Amino acid sequence: MPTRIKLVLFDMDGVLVDVSRSYRRAIEETVEHFTGRKITPATIQRYKNAGGFNDDWKLTHTIILDIGMQVPFSRVVQEFQRRYRGEHWDGFIAQEPPLVQTQTLQHLRQQGYLMGIVTGRPEAEARWTIERFGWQPYFPLLVAMEHQDGRGKPDPYPIQRALAMLEAVGMPITPSEAVYVGDSVDDMIAAQAAGVLPIGVIPPYLDAEAHGALLQERGARYLLNRTDELPELLAELEAASVRRAS
Numbered sequence: 409m410p411t412r413i414k415l416v417l418f419d420m421d422g423v424l425v426d427v428s429r430s431y432r433r434a435i436e437e438t439v440e441h442f443t444g445r446k447i448t449p450a451t452i453q454r455y456k457n458a459g460g461f462n463d464d465w466k467l468t469h470t471i472i473l474d475i476g477m478q479v480p481f482s483r484v485v486q487e488f489q490r491r492y493r494g495e496h497w498d499g500f501i502a503q504e505p506p507l508v509q510t511q512t513l514q515h516l517r518q519q520g521y522l523m524g525i526v527t528g529r530p531e532a533e534a535r536w537t538i539e540r541f542g543w544q545p546y547f548p549l550l551v552a553m554e555h556q557d558g559r560g561k562p563d564p565y566p567i568q569r570a571l572a573m574l575e576a577v578g579m580p581i582t583p584s585e586a587v588y589v590g591d592s593v594d595d596m597i598a599a600q601a602a603g604v605l606p607i608g609v610i611p612p613y614l615d616a617e618a619h620g621a622l623l624q625e626r627g628a629r630y631l632l633n634r635t636d637e638l639p640e641l642l643a644e645l646e647a648a649s650v651r652r653a654s
Contacts (some may be wrong), residue, residue: 410616411582411583411584411585411649412646412649413521413585413586413587413605413642413646414520414521414522414581414585414586415522415523415524415571415574415581415585415586415587415643416516416521416522416524416586416587416589416638416642417523417524417525417526417549417567417570417586417587417588417589417604418524418525418526418547418589418594418635419473419525419526419527419588419589419590419591419592420525420529420589421527421528421529421591422507422528422590422591422592423508423589423590423591423609423611423635424477424506424507424508424525424537424635425504425505425506425507425537426504426505426506426507426611426612426613427504428449428611428612428613429500429503429504430492430500430501430503430504430589431492431500432449433469433491433500434453434464434468434488434491434492434499434500435447435452435464435468435471435488436449436452437491438468438472438484438487438488438491439471439472439475439486441518441648442472442477442479442483442484442487443472443475443476443477443632444451445475447471448572449613451471452467452471454469455467455471456592456593457593457622459562459593459594459597459626460560460562460594461594462502462560462561462594462595463472463529463553463560464488464528464593465481465484465485465488465640468484468488469484472484478581483600494503494646497536501533502540504537506541507609507611507612507634507635507639508635508636510541510542510543510637511561512635512636513543513546514546515639516546516638516639516642517545517546519607519639520640521642522548522549522579522581523546523547523548523549524547524548524549524550524551524570525538525547525549525550525552526551526552526566526567526569526588527550527551527552527553528552528553528556528561528566529552529553529645530552530553530554530580531550531552531553531554533557534550534552535550535552538550540569542615549570549573549574550629550638551566551567551569551573552609555569556569560593561590561592561594561595561597561598562593562594562597562598562601563598563601564598564599564602564603564628565602566598567586567588567598567599567602567604568602570617571583571586571602578649582603583603583604584603584604586604586605587599587604587605587606587607587642588602588605588606588607588609589609589632589635589638590606590607590608590609591609591610591611591617592623592624593606593622593626596608596623596626596627596628597620597626597627600626600627601646604631605629605630606627606653607625607628607629607630607631607632607641608624608628608630608631609631609632609633609634609635610623610632610633610635613628616633621627634643
């Protein structure tokens with residue numbers, strides 16, 4: 409009998425929130441601070457598309473090294489956070505608009521889906537953003553940077569950790585009962601390796617055709633132009649599952 413989807417896991421950046429003028433702006437400004445050179449959004453995306461750069465601190469440091477500057481990683485993180493988080497959560501993080509409507513999350517919860525977030529963000533930043541938008545009721549499960557033992561995406565470990573956390577509280581869910589919604593090649597690779605259904609979302613600040621093709625190449629089974637399209641897709645998958653069972 410076909411398996412029903414019970415768990416929906418989301419990436420945060422590019423899926424739930426727009427980071428084009430927050431995380432990505434922090435990358436641009438931190439690189440310029442240390443190198444004196446301006447980089448374009450296209451440069452950042454080229455690194456992202458290559459894979460292995462789910463961590464924006466690591467990405468920023470790598471770009472600086474590739475330009476030819478030797479800067480300690482800790483200094484890069486310090487400058488990055490000064491811009492992104494700010495002194496009192498008044499940095500670029502406070503300017504991030506949501507990419508999903510609360511009514512979409514409410515609908516998914518009403519349909520019986522358990523939801524969680526698996527993100528490379530530090531836990532404090534992820535929770536601050538969840539609270540900022542009033543999303544606490546929808547995301548009882550959070551796997552952030554500190555929970556990943558240094559094994560961030562594209563390693564499947566963060567998604568596997570989410571499943572293990574649920575099993576530990578008496579809510580076992582198999583990979584075939586879960587989906588992961590992400591916007592990057594690392595998200596699709598991690599989801600596929602974890603055995604969950606990879607669903608790609610195209611952020612509004614990227615070229616839809618080119619990025620969609622890239623996500624499919626890296627394992628996305630389905631593509632969404634907006635996260636708000638997810639309930640419709642899940643309904644279609646549910647209907648298809650019922651038809652196969654009859």
